[in-house]
Amino acid sequence: MAYYRHQLPQPTDKIFITDGGLETVLLFQQGWDLPDFAAFTLLDRPLGTEALESYFSTYGKLARSYGMGLVLESPTWRANADWGKRQGYGAAELADINRRAIALLETIRTDYSSTHSPIVLSGCIGPRGDGYSPDMMMSAAEAEQYHQDQIDSFRDTTADLVSAMTITYPEEAIGIVRAAQNAQMPVVISFTVETDGRLPNGLSLKEAIHRVDAATNSASAYYMINCAHPIHFDRSIINQGNWVERIRGLRANASMMSHAELDESETLDEGNPRDLGERFYRLKQQLPHLTILGGCCGTNHRHIEAICKACSFVSVR
Template sequence: MSSRPSSLPQPDLETVFLTDGGLETSLLFIEGIDLPCFASFPLLRHESGRQVLKRYFEPYLQTASRHGVGFILDTATWRANPDWGRKLGYTSEDLAQVNRQAVAFARELGRSFALEGRSLLIDGAIGPRGDGYRADYRMSAEEAERYHTGQIDALRDAGADMVTAFTINYAEEAIGIARAAAKAAIPVVISFTVETDGKLASGESLQSAIEQSDRETGGIPAYYMINCAHPTHIESMLSAGGSWVQRIRGLRANASSKSHAQLDEAEELDSGDPTELARQYRDLRNMLPRLSVLGGCCGTDHRHIEAICEACLPQA
């Protein structure tokens, strides 16, 4: 497959953008909202749920505004794919509708931020077919392309600026998603997750997964991210450097340094130390020269993002 330009709406890939933190952990542990299958998209189906999502996202948009940086606003659709939707009683038509609704909701939510003249990107969030913490259901790249096409097309049709596949733990699913996005003519970002040893749950190294994904797609992903892992889990694998490191632009780390297995069993939220996490982000920026998309994942909230801004960005 030939190389395809990223076509991201922001021409300067060095421009700093913030994201939110750990949506699902915040809703579950802080708001006390039950999330069957860890899915937040059902909240979009009723007004009270949309108000919960609005209250969650607004502090992050305010932080980006104070610091004078752009914002990547994710849709609440990480679980809105066929297998997870089926477990929750959603048909393929239901899922297409909720993915479109999620984009419209995000666009309206970010309207005032965009009117300030700030850069706002509506990002269609895609999750793995299986469990993000275990590579126990693996597809070929061709299967992954077919599987994810419906959600990607729905997000594109609704007007998303880009799509990001989060918590991906083996290369073939990343490759299939990238190819589906290319066919849909929408920019795509791939975000891998790693275990405490810095490797994907499949046993692949992050370097291998990125290089294979680029090689077999002709470099389709606009850039790569790391999410749902603590900074201490990724430092050692970055120390040797290499051209593949230049492809990593985003980081959405967990607040906790616990393993995925420990987090899966946790009954209380481990929010770590926001100030310490921010310092670790600052240190990682020395190892990741193109790191400019800053956000959080499990256990983080707007306090962590504010601390990351104070540690990593010049004063507005």
């Protein structure tokens, strides 16, 4: 059964960590072939499931060691219709892979969760188009229809919520929220931003969140920012008004490079884990409502442990 579907523990004072950059760890550090960053395909490859279990177990151990909660995102960012088709998966196969991805996370929760370290299972949804650029923009109605199947597949598992990562424009976010409402699933929207703190289409975070909330009666449990370094968005969320309290989570890149630079890079920029942890500490001090802290591209367990060390004793106001 889903432990927290009817009452998510993240919107509290407790700090939850996430994993790091799953796809970049698998690709650059472990040498897996991941066309289109489709990590879900490992569930159908020899030793692939073991690699995923080992990866997620690392974060279960970290959360337990530091007494923090943990949000585990399923490796299904690319497990939607268009991207799945590129990997040879039809609708039935994708539904099965989404369900198996949550079952894998269930084993991690069984092994590492505790009263002090609750583990929340999230069905991860990615954009229909490119994660850095809104190259395929849908209306809200189109997005609702497109993402419904994947969300429905998570509804039939022990997933506590669905999280849409690296969303680049509000209409897709609106459609995802409505599809989650149809499935009676809690939902989180995570926008990505460019180096100027704005979405790739030029919209501000404030306007994007306002548009989604206005169209969905504020149905998203909370918002996040992912796939950007703190220097790209800190000025957009510090001292910017009450609307920022809708943002409860950050999954930052290790690199300070822009999306365009990262897209062209053939090597992994791991940044500086200690510096990243310190930046999270300063953000947490100024924005105490930030309770979900983790990594995205280029980050691994070293970055997340640096965040744990830096933020373990941040006072809650």
